[in-house]
Amino acid sequence: MDVLGALDVRHGPGDGPVAFGGSLGALGPGGLLAAYRRGLFPLPAADVYASAYNEAVYGDDVEAGEVALLPGGADPYALAWWSPDPRPVIAPDGVRLGSRLARRLRNRSTWWTSADRAFGRVLAACAEGRQPAWLTEELAAVLVRLHELGAAHSGEVWEGEELIGGVFGIAVGPVLSLDSMFHRRPDAARVAVADLGARFGAAGGRLLDAQWDGPHVRSLGAEPMARSRYLAELSGGSGDSAVVPDGAPLPAARLGESARLR
Known part of the structure; x- marks a missing residue:
């Protein structure tokens, strides 16, 4: 399943992650390349502490719908997707x-x-x-x-x-x-x-x-x-x-x- 397919980066934050979640292992090389084609690149959390930091900083934005939460992955905050603007x-x-x-x-x-x-x-x-x-x-x-x-x-x-x-x-x-x-x-x-x-x-x-x-x-x-x-x-x-x-x-x-x- 292409979990990034419905993500529209044009209206996402320009100075923070546009999405969290998914799994690099599940996406594989084809899925990762598709992400780059959409203007995205991944930033995995180094450990559980970095994941917890992501949730603490961006959790309210996810709850408000300003940052997308993608299906897949045991810990959604372990994988951030960025598309800076400019x-x-x-x-x-x-x-x-x-x-x-x-x-x-x-x-x-x-x-x-x-x-x-x-x-x-x-x-x-x-x-x-x-x-x-x-x-x-x-x-x-x-x-x-x-x-x-x-x-x-x-x-x-x-x-x-x-x-x-x-x-x-x-x-x-x-x-x-x-x-x-x-x-x-x-x-x-x-x-x-x-x-x-x-x-x-x-x-x-x-x-x-x-x-x-x-x-x-x-x-x-x-x-x-x-x-x-x-x-x-x-x-x-x-x-x-x-x-x-x-x-x-x-x-x-x-x-x-x-x-x-x-």
Whole structure:
């Protein structure tokens, strides 16, 4: 059963969850991908305390009908669904590196990049030490399956054979919704976003979705887009076909040549 099918995110809260409930295990990769197509993304509670916090903060909104409560799942408040309004978005070729990083990449970087070479390792690194621990084992399992089906993608930054940065997200038609990133060297996550964005754009993608607004994503070049327009962008592709970035190894130095500096 498609528990998200009747959910109309256009009128849901823009600064809080639009729904609680459902089960990622029951939804599976197809159901999760359908959620992204509707402009939703999941935020599982890390534990029972986080679930209780959700109920304490948003329970009155659920009772008032302002936030939907979906069937399924032993604890409805263990899974929140978000659709922020506005949405921070970046053009695939618009990721801002900054002049210092661009110069470093051009002049002396030995870093190289790839896509979809180490999805599982990127996923694990993004989950490592994060609080709140939203990237649960159940969500990770569904994301890995989505990757195997060609809808979830990772961008990797390497120093020799060491993975030093990465990002992953879900491709929905012409939009790549970026879920999380990590770095083990300064600026490696920024390079990962710029590289995966460039690959996505070269394959026909039109938009990177940064999901959560804030100073960091603004520094990457994100600009707010009204949810109504974002939903229109999601439906602007050709059917259910996702854009698939090329994953070939490439020198990171090339990004410094065409960097957006400001």
